Amino acid sequence: MTETMRPMTVADLSQIVADMPRYWGERDMRWGHMFPIVHEFGATCMVADSPEGIRGYLMGWVNPDHVGYIHFIATRDDARGTGLGRRLHEEFARLAAAQGATRLKAITGVVNTNSVAFHTAIGFSAQVVEDYAGPGEARVVFLRDL
Known part of the structure; x- marks a missing residue:
């Protein structure tokens, strides 16, 4: 389709x-x-x-x-x-x-393994950033240069 x-x-x-x-x-x-x-x-x-x-x-x-x-x-x-x-x-x-x-960025929850797999498969780097969404709220931050 x-x-x-x-x-x-x-x-x-x-x-x-x-x-x-x-x-x-x-x-x-x-x-x-x-x-x-x-x-x-x-x-x-x-x-x-x-x-x-x-x-x-x-x-x-x-x-x-x-x-x-x-x-x-x-x-x-x-x-x-x-x-x-x-x-x-x-x-x-x-x-x-x-x-x-000049670059792209996205974030997701640490437990969202489907999002991590998808974004890394299409060329994003992934890094867990502690306290990104507030105290005790880690997020996976995806980055990719254009």
């Missing part, structure tokens, strides 16, 4: 939140899917759209230090293993570089 990569809209985010279990299973990740991100950073938030709906998405932006930060990336349960996550990353890297980014 071929998806069309396009900028995320507020309506898309509403649909993603409504279908959250298709992307995140039992994890309730609604807390981080904030509509102002789409309003303010819409040029670097994207969906992979198909006739069957949104099969994946990435929310990210370029910070003042020229780092393309990936806030969320997810593929729908029926799109896993198709290379869609890699294609979303490639499109974000292209968009971020066009805005002056």
Whole structure:
């Protein structure tokens, strides 16, 4: 299946939140899917759209230090293993570089072994940073130069 990569809209985010279990299973990740991100950073938030709906998405932006930060990336349960996550990353890297980014960054929880495996497989370095999310809240920080 071929998806069309396009900028995320507020309506898309509403649909993603409504279908959250298709992307995140039992994890309730609604807390981080904030509509102002789409309003303010819409040029670097994207969906992979198909006739069957949104099969994946990435929310990210370029910070003042020229780092393309990936806030969320997810593929729908029926799109896993198709290379869609890699294609979303490639499109974000292209968009971020066009805005002056020289590297990419993402974070995840230490227990999220699937995210660690995915990000290292697509060329990110991974480092556990203690207290990254507050006292006693370690995170895995991923970095990749563009």
